[in-house]
Amino acid sequence: MADKLRYAYYPGCASQEITKEANVTTRLVARKLGIELHDMPKASCCGAGLLTDYDYQLYIAINARIFAEAEQMGMDIMTICSTCLMVMRTANYNLKTSPELLAKTNEILATVGLHYRGTVEVKQLLWVLAGEYGLNNLKKKVVKPLDWMKIAPFYGCHSLRPSNALGFDDPEMPQSLDKVIEALGAQPVDYSGKTKCCGFQVDLVAVETAEVMTATRLLDGKKHGANCFVTPCPFCHINLDNYQNLAEKQVEKKIEMPVFHLSQLVGLALGLTPQDIGLSRHLVSPSRILR
Numbered sequence: 540m541a542d543k544l545r546y547a548y549y550p551g552c553a554s555q556e557i558t559k560e561a562n563v564t565t566r567l568v569a570r571k572l573g574i575e576l577h578d579m580p581k582a583s584c585c586g587a588g589l590l591t592d593y594d595y596q597l598y599i600a601i602n603a604r605i606f607a608e609a610e611q612m613g614m615d616i617m618t619i620c621s622t623c624l625m626v627m628r629t630a631n632y633n634l635k636t637s638p639e640l641l642a643k644t645n646e647i648l649a650t651v652g653l654h655y656r657g658t659v660e661v662k663q664l665l666w667v668l669a670g671e672y673g674l675n676n677l678k679k680k681v682v683k684p685l686d687w688m689k690i691a692p693f694y695g696c697h698s699l700r701p702s703n704a705l706g707f708d709d710p711e712m713p714q715s716l717d718k719v720i721e722a723l724g725a726q727p728v729d730y731s732g733k734t735k736c737c738g739f740q741v742d743l744v745a746v747e748t749a750e751v752m753t754a755t756r757l758l759d760g761k762k763h764g765a766n767c768f769v770t771p772c773p774f775c776h777i778n779l780d781n782y783q784n785l786a787e788k789q790v791e792k793k794i795e796m797p798v799f800h801l802s803q804l805v806g807l808a809l810g811l812t813p814q815d816i817g818l819s820r821h822l823v824s825p826s827r828i829l830r
Contacts, residue, residue, distance in 0.1 A: 544671055546662070547609035548576035549627075551620030551773065552584055558773040560817025564802040565619050565664060567816070571809045572672060572680060576617065581608050585626045599640065600647045602630035607648060607655040615660040617667055619802065621772035625697035625705065627661045632704040663698065665771040665801055666707045669715035674722045682810040684724025687830060688767060690804070691728045691760030692716035693779065695772035696736050710734065716771065719801070723808040732759035737770075737778040747789060753778045754786035757794045766828050771801040781822050797825035 554562040569576045582605045590598035605627065609616045618624050634641045635657050645654055662670075668677055699710040708715050713734060717727040738752030757779060760768055770776050780798040787794050798821070799807075806816040807829075818825050 543573065543575060544667065545575040545577065545614050546617035546667070547579050547612050547614040549579055549582060549585075549605070549616050549618040549620075549623060549661075551618055551623040552587070553622075553773045553777070554619050558776055558800065558820075560820045561619055561773050561776070561800040561802055564800065564806050564811070564816040567811055568802050568805050568809060571806075571811075572677070574667070574672065577612060577614060579605070579608055579612075579616075585623050585630075587622055588626050591626075596643075596647075598626075599630050599633065599644050602627050603634060603644045603648060603655045604651070604653060606631060606634075606659045606661075607653040609659045610655060615662060617662050617664060619664050619771070619773065619800075621663065621695045621697035622774055624661060624663045625700070629701065629704040631657075631659065631661055663771060665698065665715055665719065668719050668801075668805070670707070674718055677719065677805075678722045681723055681808045683808055685804070685808050686724045686726075688725040688828065689728050689765050690720050690725050690799075691730060691763070691765035691768045692720060692733050693737065693756065693760070693768050693770040693772075693775055693798075694734055695770055695775040696740070697774075698771055699734060716769070716801070719805070720769065723804060725804075728760060728763050728765040730759050730763040730765070732756045737772075737775045738782075739774045739778045742778070742782075749778070750782065750786045750789040753782055754790040754792070754794065757783065757786065757796045758790070758792065761794065761796055765796070767825065768796055768798040769801055769804045770798065773800070776800055783823050795823065797821070797823050797828055799825065 720727040738749035741749040
């Protein structure tokens with residue numbers, strides 16, 4: 540890691556309201572690691588995938604406006620929301636691979652005095668830690684190795700797919716989250732469900748199906764020896780933690796599986812306290828596995 544890492548920070552809507560602890564902890568972890576996060580006060584919601592089919596050009600323009608702000612700041616974007624990652628990476632991929640789309644979008648941006656040249660990259664915290672910051676550098680910062688933890692990594696769909704726009708991990712055999720877990724001194728648990736859907740995309744159309752999906756993922760990790768989960772995605776965290784009680788009722792089994800945000804797991808290894816990282820906000824208490 541030659542130069543100081545600086546990013547235009549885009550936490551996403553969910554991490555500023557529903558999962559505030561992820562946003563707070565990311566800022567604390569970045570400070571500990573010497574990573575500069577610069578807020579984007581003019582940035583809007585990315586559309587969360589909902590605009591893509593409804594109004595494609597609006598979806599592209601909204602995201603290009605975010606990219607143009609980061610470009611003016613001279614920084615790439617870092618987000619902690621996998622849905623924001625997928626939405627923005629896909630929009631950016633489309634803009635960079637279609638000169639016609641970029642030109643048309645810039646005509647729209649010109650009405651608000653902006654222009655996007657196509658120089659910005661969008662990354663998530665996991666990619667920064669495993670890639671640009673580096674696993675060896677992260678390992679050197681650990682003051683409390685998590686050697687008693689057997690952790691099921693849960694990547695989340697939007698961290699892996701569509702692979703042409705995302706491209707950091709193999710969507711079928713990802714390694715980055717497993718390697719971060721190892722760098723923190725913990726043991727990653729391998730299980731088939733780590734690349735599958737948590738059920739979040741199904742919540743609003745088939746609630747019972749979504750709850751079974753959530754239970755299936757958690758029970759799969761538990762069966763393979765995990766004593767907790769970690770995910771880089773706030774929406775996956777909502778399903779795996781907030782909805783875990785509903786999932787238990789649906790399958791009539793106790794699961795009792797603590798689920799950490801990625802930033803929280805890193806924070807623990809860097810010496811932050813449970814209070815610092817907001818563990819009291821979780822519905823499934825992690826207190827029984829903390830030391």
